Amino acid sequence: MHNRAQPSRLWVGAATFLAVLALWYVATSLTHVVPAVYFPTPTEVAKALKQIAVQGYADGRLHEHFLHSSYLVLMGFAVAVGVGVPLGMLMGWSRRAEALVNPVFLLLRPIPPLAWIPLAIVWLGLGDAAKVLVIWFAAFVPAVINSYAGVRSIEPHLVEAARSLGLTRTMLVREVLFPGALPLIFTGLRLSLQACWTTLVAGELIGAIVGLGHVLYQAGLDLFPAMIVVGMVFVAIGGGAMTAGLSWLEARSMPWHAR
Amino acid sequence: MKAGAVLSRREIVLLSVIGLAVFFAVWTLASLAGLASRQFLPPPWSVAAKFVELTHEPFSGFTLQQHLASSFMRFGLGFALAVAIGVPLGLALGWFRWLDAVVSPLFDALRFVAPIAWVPFAALWFGTGIGGPVLVIFTGAFPPCVINAHRGARYVDRRLVEAAQTLGARNWQIITEVLLPASVPSIVAGLRVSAGLGWQSLVGAELIVASSGIGYVLVKGQASIGTSIVMSGMIAIGIVGFAIDALLRAFESYLQRRRGRG
Numbered sequence: 362m363h364n365r366a367q368p369s370r371l372w373v374g375a376a377t378f379l380a381v382l383a384l385w386y387v388a389t390s391l392t393h394v395v396p397a398v399y400f401p402t403p404t405e406v407a408k409a410l411k412q413i414a415v416q417g418y419a420d421g422r423l424h425e426h427f428l429h430s431s432y433l434v435l436m437g438f439a440v441a442v443g444v445g446v447p448l449g450m451l452m453g454w455s456r457r458a459e460a461l462v463n464p465v466f467l468l469l470r471p472i473p474p475l476a477w478i479p480l481a482i483v484w485l486g487l488g489d490a491a492k493v494l495v496i497w498f499a500a501f502v503p504a505v506i507n508s509y510a511g512v513r514s515i516e517p518h519l520v521e522a523a524r525s526l527g528l529t530r531t532m533l534v535r536e537v538l539f540p541g542a543l544p545l546i547f548t549g550l551r552l553s554l555q556a557c558w559t560t561l562v563a564g565e566l567i568g569a570i571v572g573l574g575h576v577l578y579q580a581g582l583d584l585f586p587a588m589i590v591v592g593m594v595f596v597a598i599g600g601g602a603m604t605a606g607l608s609w610l611e612a613r614s615m616p617w618h619a620r
Numbered sequence: 621m622k623a624g625a626v627l628s629r630r631e632i633v634l635l636s637v638i639g640l641a642v643f644f645a646v647w648t649l650a651s652l653a654g655l656a657s658r659q660f661l662p663p664p665w666s667v668a669a670k671f672v673e674l675t676h677e678p679f680s681g682f683t684l685q686q687h688l689a690s691s692f693m694r695f696g697l698g699f700a701l702a703v704a705i706g707v708p709l710g711l712a713l714g715w716f717r718w719l720d721a722v723v724s725p726l727f728d729a730l731r732f733v734a735p736i737a738w739v740p741f742a743a744l745w746f747g748t749g750i751g752g753p754v755l756v757i758f759t760g761a762f763p764p765c766v767i768n769a770h771r772g773a774r775y776v777d778r779r780l781v782e783a784a785q786t787l788g789a790r791n792w793q794i795i796t797e798v799l800l801p802a803s804v805p806s807i808v809a810g811l812r813v814s815a816g817l818g819w820q821s822l823v824g825a826e827l828i829v830a831s832s833g834i835g836y837v838l839v840k841g842q843a844s845i846g847t848s849i850v851m852s853g854m855i856a857i858g859i860v861g862f863a864i865d866a867l868l869r870a871f872e873s874y875l876q877r878r879r880g881r882g
Contacts, residue, residue: 374725456627460635465643471858473820479842479850559734563824581740589740597732
């Protein structure tokens, strides 16, 4: 896949992007096949980008919206991971904990995170707290499930060997369970992060004061397609940057795990 | 992994019941203790009563079932479109190297745009009735269809493809008669992910733009601080989401059984 990508593939990819940009220019600016009401011209998008970056749009400048959204995602994500990974590992390790927690978990799991948004708004209003709650919920489920599966995927021999060598409980967790579960934990974190980002955008579209979702919402109200494109591009950049950051962390924390 | 003592069936049931009991007890206590007003946190039985009430008394024009039906129709349309376009595209990407090289970078870039971020354009292009939500569902459900069909087609045993080529199969025949059947397990696994994301995107889209459907029930309930209405809607969403997944899971195991026999 990507790690086997040859240079020629890279060139084809770059050429495709250029071709799409050219097509965009031809279809909108040059021939007006696509009316500007439906999709903006490249110049309009550049203007919208300048407007939001310099003067600001929807009560904030671009970096304010972007940083605010990223901050909320990271907050919700961090809390969810901090609670979800230990809980999942505990459920994987102890059948008792699993039997105790699993039914409640199964009961809440089918409700998609986005469906919690109205409830969060009723409880906490339109501010940051409601969003962090919903993001927390979105990230929590994949974090628990994959940590659980991660611990269950460890070979029993390893645990037995560690025990017969007289490892203490903390050492067992630190040296065997955690590293053994780590590949699947990271799979869960990647899913969590995507869910967080989607949920945040939805939460901000529904009600927010600043943030990328709020930019999208305002642009939709103002029928301002160029600004919608700017908002979407930065949603993609944010999601992409965070995923890349997580991959970097994954490679750093598991040097033994060949990808 | 074998950890701790293996529990007997009785112990598991007992612990499960305790877990659920604690959950509902905490909820009830929090509601009755008056930490928040009843309107904000109704006890479980008021939510259950509201749920039953919504199934026969219209709320913002329709009963709960009617709202669910209109949501489900949008979901069905968007999901069917995603499968009908995504699976063939994925298979083609797995077979034609040049197509893979051209399309995959674009696809990967677009995938970073969260499905919900399409809502403003969806509303602008197709309105808020049916077309807009369908586009949002499509953008949520589409990537897993493509990715799993692509992956399935890539990891098909090369010998099968070579055998088909030796026998003179054309591209089209290789895709429909070799790659498609061999990728079915991967595709069906993708459908489950895809349906889950599609259903979730539908809820998001309806929260933001629709004027009917289950998401709209939540919005209306939120606007009137009707927590029990919001919770009833969430339960309904959960039930339908669960049912969709159960159906696809049944389909998956049916296919597995058939393949096992064949």
